[in-house]
Amino acid sequence: MIRPNGNTSSVLRKGAWTTEEDMLLKNYIEKYGEGRWHLVPLKSGLNRCRKSCRLRWLNYLRPNLKRGDFAEDEIDLIHRLHKLLGNRWALIAGRIPGRTANDVKNYWNTHVRSRSKREKELNNHERSQQPMVPVIRPQPRTLSKKSYMHAHTERHDSGNLITSSNDSLSYAYNISQQIAPSPQVSDNKNNDYLDELFEDYGDLNVEWEGLRVTEQEDGQNNFFKFPIDDAIWDIPDS
């Protein structure tokens, strides 16, 4: 079989990249730019699939990538964004210059997830002694682009976005749900949205479990607790 790059090997290479392969990929990107990954194996001389090429570039070869341990402020940001966004690694990484989604995900899985698992086990007995508190989770819901814009506009026009506990809850839910239902196109839009969000409110800290929303404005922490009946997500449909 003749490969697109002229290589007669019938199997695409897998596994660790060599420095020669890195050079080929770098040269290709310098010449043709990022994107159109399906053309990379064709034009670069690499015997790799397009996905492998893309990943290698994004996670390792791309300029201005940071290596090494995460700084304290980066860790803090990861924790806050994870509370807000969940496992949306690409979105979280987008807020941390020089870090990739893979970096953030690896950090979370090795440092945070394993630690919280241990802590959970340790606290199991303690928690079992406490009274049960109903936990409400947002129901999965797909929002149309129209509803996204509507909710966005309405809240900005009001000039006073968080006026009641119920508002806070739906506000936080809106944020969570409106983050990129379609990752490819919507992420830019939602990144803009997040930009505005952080500019407007600085620090926003959301914890779903137990229905707590903590706002930190002017150094004041407001703490809300919601009765179960108030947990109605009021998002306009269209």
Add this chain to the structure above:
DNA sequence: AATGGTGCCAACCGCATCTAT
């Protein structure tokens, strides 16, 4: 020195979504 356990991270895989036709 040999072996086993663990953590870390680069890379792969499957799937969802977008885009072009």
Add this chain to the structure above:
DNA sequence: CATAGATGCGGTTGGCACCAT
């Protein structure tokens, strides 16, 4: 509108390095 191909994402795995026994 339907479909195929391209792209990007999150979950998972494989392999290496390091440490303890």
